[in-house]
Amino acid sequence: MIVKQEKIFDSFFVKRALPANLVDEDLPYFQHEENRCFKSSHQYCLTAVKVISNGVVFNGRTVFTPSLYHSSFKEKYNKLRFKFKSLFFKRVVVKGKVIVAYNEYSNTPGFHWLCDTLPRLFSIKNQLSSSTLLLPYVNDRFHEYVKDCLKIFDTGAVVFLKDREMALVDQLLIPEMLAPTGNYREDIMKSLRSAFRANTLGNRKELGDKIYISREKSKHRKTVNEQEVSGVLEKYGFTKIYLEDYSLWEQVSIMKHAKFLVSNHGGGLSSMLFMPEQARVLEIRSFNDASNNCYFSLASALNLTYYYQFSEKPSESSNRNTNLRVDTKRLQLTIESMLNKSK
Template sequence: MFSDERGKPITVNRKPPINLKPTDLPLFEGAFTTYVHEPMILQLEKANVFKDQIFTLRPLKFYSRFTNLFAVKRSTHLKRLVYFFKRSERLKRGIWVTDEWSVEYFHWLTDALSRWEAAARTDNKAALILPARYADKSYIHETLRLLNVPVCFYNPGKRLLVDELILPAHLAVTGNYNVSIINSLRARFLKGYNVPPDKKVYVSRSKASKRKVVNENEIIPILQQYGFEIHCLEDYSLQQQIDLLKQTKILAGLHGAGLTNMIFMQAGGSVLEFRNTQDKANNCFFSLASALDHGFFYLPPPGNGNLYPVDVSIDVGLLRETLDLMAESNGY
């Protein structure tokens, strides 16, 4: 992944999970200290957008480090130059925040919208430039409506000429967060809401195609005994999810997009992540909880199969032990 052409580095130190056991230290130790970046924003004149690239004649340059997570071959750039000679549509002023992964729920909320939040400090009225396929995602439409962001869905097969383009750099390697920016973004979603949260929510992946808790029928009654509500968030609109999560004090669930919704919780909550005991790389939710000032707990169930789509089985005794500790930590 690219790491240059970003703002000044900022050191981020994170507290260990509240229930960290010495034997599980390897799961998290690589995430205790990292670097993110201050916002760096370019303002380009007469920028050409085609496919997933941005190109200017003056200077003669592609801006792949702003539009892509991975290196783009020179031959690919040369092939795409043919779009420069196509008839263009025109936009007076726009903002670009996307890369290869931005259309996915987690990356949209935490990566793309964080870049928009940084750019909005320069101009929050410019149209957000998105590939046409993004229009198929209801949560993208809803976030843009809730944040009052104008949008320009462009056809990647044509050229879009932008007179003035605001181009924020990536703020961090995905799964890491500029603390100031991510909290400013949360504040937009929670604006005007200050009722103390009291709900405990478990996010079920029973309707997902992969990565499930195979003994969920055993753990749901236990969770309910501890006061948890059970929710399948794919059944809800984004507004309904926000309304639920801003009332939530404790959020629990298996590693997956549903835990992204901790961004809609008020600071000072707690998060319980079920994560594969073999997975030492995916600390995005531990890091997000830290950035949002939530206490973080975990259960490391053994999984079967590959790490990403893995199904897991939860140890019932360990679940009770962890829920007791969470109740003690939260005072109820």
Template structure:
């Protein structure tokens, strides 16, 4: 049998390519059409007088709780109250340290940070939907600023019908927030909402019957138990969650997501450091992500070998309880870690401890630098090997694994430890 000519192969490939392109265009057109139909039904449904509590969709959203409260005041709706906790404030940070001559651009503009006002808003006939603790007002709009989200296109809007609503004859407070089932966001975004309720309301926590919390990590019930809130007072939200309590109490988020103000760190340290596990732990720690699903260190064996020369012990924090993690970090003098939730435990370090955070060149997130400044830690960072994007463009490749340059790691360790 003769071999097809290059021209024939090329022609065949062109036909195949055209089929692929045609198929892609067709599928894309179908998707766009389906999306348009969905949007039409959604908008049509919103125009109906029916409430989403029964069959319809939320009618829209309020950008801020104070906007909603002020509107209620003009209508003499006294069953909606707004109580201030702390006024806006400013955080100031010191420069991070590295072996590079220039600071990475992601730190630019972050040396002075504005923290928003914090408050509690209480609503009669309010509802909570879904696994992020989304708040729906009495007039069927969701409350944007207390729902722990970053977009007005919230996940409740694509629903054609919300989950069945359960009536609850109690006063219920919302602690759950977006990503609150993960360690970092539970500690820094969700849990401090408890302190806002405690300090802002006249009766504090005594006025609350139940708390809505995220599902996820064991640290959620464990941390609340330490604060005196037993598991029988918890309502764990999920995608089918939809309740309407007699009174709904919603504290604001404690600050910008991933950028906690000083009072949050103080609250956590004052309440949890005294409950740390009573054990002896190493003074130099390497927090490994070898058991994580993503953002692992590619050359971890070489990294661990290098660090062992300087007396570091590798730890896997997911193997330890909440109080054990507190103990490990509270006794550490030097911490090295790739960027990840384990560094949330910098909260427990003693002022003056040193930390080296290692980033992928395509995912630099400075949230732990912000925490290190609040605790007065000495913060260093190192960028892993790999193709770097141009300055001021963030590819935000959250799952990127990290290749650590051992020579640079050695150099920065010598700088840190001298």
């Protein structure tokens, strides 16, 4: 494996706008994310490598670390169990220059695909038409979602790898993450927004300018008092939707016309990517969570006004997948503040 490393972006600094409804006692949850510096990012050119369906790259039996979501994941691919199992993977020969710009977390619609993978593709968009793009095949729904996303690019051939398949590649290009997950290059994110908003491909769908994305159909991060929350938001003119009921381009159209968005912490909030500048976003999130600030950071990168409401966890569970009980009296005050500041 010959590795050639080329810089695609210099290091950069971001200064984020703090939440519009921030109170002094909550400052520690956001202050550490207000000013951040990030290292330069690179692309890697490799030869004679193997790639499995989740985007992990191997030189022989050695993992190429920049292909991982996190370097700590390397351990599981060094275990004898995986090495033995991989001997039976179906080999797929992919000729010519091949691009891989996804990782183990890029296998569902929403946050990691829109905010991690698409920025990587955008960073090398001029090379897409002359290369073969390697992507994961998870299921039919994700397959269609990915194909819809690719319509904002001028792509060449696309090969979808299924589970237990391994691509044999002579020339591979990997653009690394442009920033750690949950952090963004503002110019790239705004360019992505413009690309999506420029064309909704005939799927015109308007549901008003106030949208509530419910997680009622999701497995995790639900609102346990969903009916109470829905009732409050309906009183203020919000339309309740389940994002999974709509195609990608219907989602783009809905959010293109939205000025206000409310949802729990979760992938639905990544659809703020399609909203106009100066729109307002309210994230309902768990108390004592100072680490999951990806949507606060995304709102700032897109020049959206961010609001938050901390909510109780009805049982002990991780911040990442916890259900929430929302204080509806406080929610009314937050919504009124959010709506009044737009006038």
